């Protein structure tokens with residue numbers, strides 16, 4: 387396998403929820419297609435009469451509940467995930483509202499409802515496929531097939547890996563990463579920073595500034611969520627729970643079960659913000675956007691962690707996310723929820739161990755324990771909404787991360803028999819064996835037994 391060249395800011399991205407593969411990826415696709423149109427000669431553009439957008443696979447199965455229509459529409463109108471207002475998608479709620487697409491010479495009227503939810507079963511290379519076509523009558527002027535491959539990453543037919551700088555310390559497994567740490571007497575966060583600099587060309591200060599912004603958005607999603615009440619968007623009518631849980635934790639002065647209630651409240655809060663279509667951080671996806679913010683908030687607000695410790699913990703979490711993405715997947719449509727909440731929990735466990743100053747081996751063990759106990763977790767969002775089981779599942783993922791950190795940091799390191807590389811390999815194999823029904827299609831599991839939603 388080639389060395390990992392994913393940037394921290396590709397893994398941890400800011401954007402609107404509720405599902406990075408269903409909102410951030412499609413939003414970027416809409417934006418990119420408009421850029422492709424601009425490359426056409428003007429005389430071609432002027433012939434345009436029709437735009438077609440087809441969604442396939444899990445985008446078709448659950449895109450309605452996940453806000454894919456709104457995301458595509460906002461991208462076509464020039465919005466991008468990391469720069470748009472937190473609640474931008476609400477502008478596109480009405481399927482019949484007409485929007486004028488200015489394609490530099492010709493105007494096309496398009497409604498969110500014009501987007502076509504096409505075949506769920508198909509033979510395209512990735513489940514989350516989109517086809518965009520600009521037409522003049524029956525003639526196609528420009529067409530592009532996109533793949534939303536999870537975590538907000540977008541690929542297209544003919545896509546080639548962009549030229550990254552070479553990582554200073556190349557690795558594609560935890561075993562190789564550990565060899566660098568031992569051989570060069572480096573600490574994990576130093577290695578990740580050095581690689582980020584050589585891959586992206588960013589300075590150390592720019593990386594830390596970007597990381598601080600990511601941490602700030604995570605904290606904001608928790609702060610907003612614990613203050614918000616009412617019912618979440620969609621036909622389920624699901625009540626927000628974070629504020630009630632937080633008040634209870636406060637009454638118990640965050641002690642005893644109040645401590646656990648606070649971890650739950652923070653994860654519920656960020657997940658409920660995500661379900662509202664507000665901006666969160668993909669950590670590593672929108673669906674799993676509550677797990678890491680929960681433990682960050684807990685460490686900062688209740689355990690006195692310094693910003694420097696939070697930054698270093700976040701770099702350790704990113705290392706775990708890179709390994710999972712590279713050797714398995716972070717897409718619910720590819721491997722089920724083990725790739726979303728499972729990976730988030732492993733990242734959060736590593737974050738806790740590293741930020742608390744544990745030895746590196748404890749950090750790996752904490753990630754492995756959290757990953758191991760999410761293996762086989764399916765994805766079956768009820769009604770196609772990232773709400774049931776997703777929101778509570780984030781709370782469970784955060785609590786499991788804390789528990790994995792406790793187990794890893796309390797017991798002797800030599801007790802650990804499974805290493806992280808083996809757990810990631812098991813996740814990849816389990817994902818390959820998992821029926822397609824359990825990969826973000828809402829065709830099985832809870833989504834099937836709660837069909838009234």
Ligand code: SF4
Pocket residue numbers: 405673674717718722723724726727764765766767772773775776779826
């Ligand atoms: S069940 Fe898990 S993978 Fe599926 S949408 Fe919910 S959070 Fe994402």
